Amino acid sequence: MAVIEVDGLTKRFAGLTAVDHVTFTVERGRVVGFLGPNGAGKTTTLRMLLGLVTPTSGTATINGRRYTDLVDPLHVVGAALESSLAYPGRSARNHLRIAAFVGGAAPERVDEVLDVVDLTEAADRRVGQFSLGMRQRLALATALVCDPEILVLDEPANGLDPEGVHWLRTLLRRLAGEGRTVLVSSHILAEVAQTVDSVVILDRGRLVTESTLADLTGGTHAVRVRTPRAADLADLLTVQGASATVIATDRVEITGATTEQIGTVAAEHAIPIFETTTEAPDLEDIFLRLTANAERTEVTS
Amino acid sequence: MTRLIRTELLKLTTMRLTYGLAAVAVALTALFSLLENNRAGASGTGVAPISTADGLRTVTTVTGFAMLLAAVLGSIVANGEFRHSTATLTYLATPRRARVLTAKAVAAISVGSLFGLVAGIVSTGVGLVFVAAHGDRVALSAGSLIGHVAGAVVGAALLAGLGVALGSLVRSQLATVIGIFVWAIIIESVIGGLYTSVRPYLPYTAATTLAGAKLGGAAFGPAHGLKGGGPLSFAAAALLIAAIGVAIALVADHTTMRRDIT
The missing domain is CATH 3.30.70 (Alpha-Beta Plaits)
Structure with a gap:
């Protein structure tokens, strides 16, 4: 059953079509990589899905409803977006307390998610002093605090060192193992290839392909x-x-x-x-070929 | 809605800025109260001696700056979230944006009223210390003094709400903070000076008269020392400020607040 359905989603800014009739679905319990080069329209698509950006046309629903119509949205979808930073003067713990409180999660969840993202020791430091990697971890903790069934993560690997990327992969696999649905964006296919069941690839606002990773790399072993x-x-x-x-x-x-x-x-x-x-199939090669061809090939959607 | 309001209060109490603004409000109130007391009764100042009801009223109602800072707090409650991109989390948690605006207004009004309360107590306290030091009798009744403090609470609360409306309409924090001071200190002074009949209807001036400041008599306030025109009644002044706030909030709800959060 599809928990996320994006249908003909389009966003035009003045003179620029950032997202152009994008259609895809995410099935329950799957980990889906949302891929594309920088500027492909991934973030705009995710923000439309989350009710932060109003689509020019098309729909995006979660469990059959628009995000803005969800009851207790933080319990349904946890989102870690690149800019969902905390107020720099606030401690990580206080930031999470606010997120837990507004979502109606138990206060103990704050310590639990701090532990999940390895930020327990930095919990009482002000977020303004955090490195980019620590902010990414805090954003993940914020997404997890209300224990949502669906996770939407925008470039969670940005700013992480190789150790951090490895840690993120392990965490995503664990979250998927708990039966959660994960939509995770990245501009590097290899970064998420070991974690995702299928991929949705976007380029210049258009859908390039929606397929399983096996189909994408099929026959090239x-x-x-x-x-x-x-x-x-x-x-x-x-x-x-x-x-x-x-x-x-x-x-x-x-x-x-x-x-x-x-x-x-x-x-x-x-x-x-x-x-x-x-x-191993050369993922970067496949990815580059797909996104480079998008301009010439007519795209099915 | 209770949860949302408590969330906004939690945000305010975990922000150092809140305490900084409160400290500045207390410090400025104390400073200007001292200056007013010091010059009261001196020739050429236009301020009567503090042994008189008129003079004591002038020196115990120096609460305008605290009210302005309450307005600044309100504006930051609304648009500070855009400066630090925390609006994303706020609207993810509560996609109905008008509900967020309402919760912010209630939270800012609550904290803003404390600014008024503290400023009222400080200003009255400083005035009474000077009275005691001079060995004068207290020329105003306790009821009047308490009424002025209550007025400062109401005035600061209303301006805090007005600040939230402004901050919802204009997302630039710097623009609203500067705008609030320019409006209150420069524009209201100029308009009030040129058209004395309009003066009671100017929102900051109206807020200061709520707190018992004489029209044109508020310390360093708009059109200081000018005569002419009477203040609005308490209810009329309060309604006026509330109406301006609601009007701005409605415009914001139909314009700025519909914009994309990027």
């Missing part, structure tokens, strides 16, 4: 095998319908066969295998 009988293995696999190329005397690259199939064939013919590596 290659397996490299190191074996002293590279040519023999290549021949055998070619007979079986795979595409195999000997790339060195002891190396063969295969597409169209799984590692299981390759291993089985090798064992049947007593071919020793020293090493098997699966080449």
Whole structure:
């Protein structure tokens, strides 16, 4: 069941169409990456979904209702938007107390979410002294404080160091494991690829694709095998319908066969295998190709 | 709505600015009360000696600046959220923006009234200390003095509400803060000086007369020392300020508050 439905959403600013008839859905319990280069219209789309920006046309609903019609919205959707910063003179704890209070969450939630985002020690420092990474964590804590079923996160990895990005991935997986629906935007596909079930890609305000990650990368997996009988293995696999190329005397690259199939064939013919590596699809390459082509290709929506 | 109002009060009490403005309000009230007391009765000042009812009234109703600071507080309650982008969270929690405006107005009016109360007590207190020091009798009844403090509470509360309306209409914090001072200290003085019949209807002037300041007699206030025209009745002055505030809020609700939060 779709919890988020965006239908023909359009936003025109003076002379500029920031979002152009964007349509997509997010199913319950899924983690969806909302991707696109900077300026693609991701933030504007999310802000329309959240009732902060009024669409020129089209609709965006959450559980079948517009955000502005939700009862207790913070319990339904938790949002961490780039600029939803706290008043700089206020401590992180007081900022969260306000968020918990206005949403009607128990005061204990403040300490719980501070712990979730690793900000317990900095809780009583003023937000004005926070680094960008700490602000991102605080924004996440704010989104989580009312324990919402849906999370909308706008570029949560911005400003995080590699350790922070790893931490974020773990957190997103954990949130998804709790059955929450997550819509997370990013301008770097690789940043969210390990976490998301599917992606919605936007470029220059238009929808480029809405697909599962597997479909996006489908068919591009290659397996490299190191074996002293590279040519023999290549021949055998070619007979079986795979595409195999000997790339060195002891190396063969295969597409169209799984590692299981390759291993089985090798064992049947007593071919020793020293090493098997699966080449990950080049996500950045796919992403760049999709967003670069958007200008020329007519986009389905 | 109770939860929303309490949220806005929580925001106010966790902002250092609130305490800073309150401290400035107390300090300015004390300072100007001292100056008024010091010059009262001296020739050429136009202020009667504090041994007289007229003089004592002048020196115990120096509450105008605290009222202005209440208005500043109100404006910041409304548009400070845009300066720091905290409006996003506010409107995520409460997408119906008019409800936010109402809650902010109630919260600012509550805290603003405290500004008036403290300023009224400080101004009256300083005046009474000078009276005691001179060995004069207290020329005003306790009822009058308390009435002036109550008027300062009402005046500051109304101006705080007016500030919220202004801050909702104009999102620039700097513009509203400067605007409030320019309006009260310069524009009202000029208009009040040129057209004395209009003077009672000017909102800041009306607020000071609520607190018992003489029309044109408020210390360093608008059109200080000018004669002519009587103040509005308490109810009329209060209604006037409230009506201006509501009118501005309605305009804001149909214009600025519909704009996108980006």
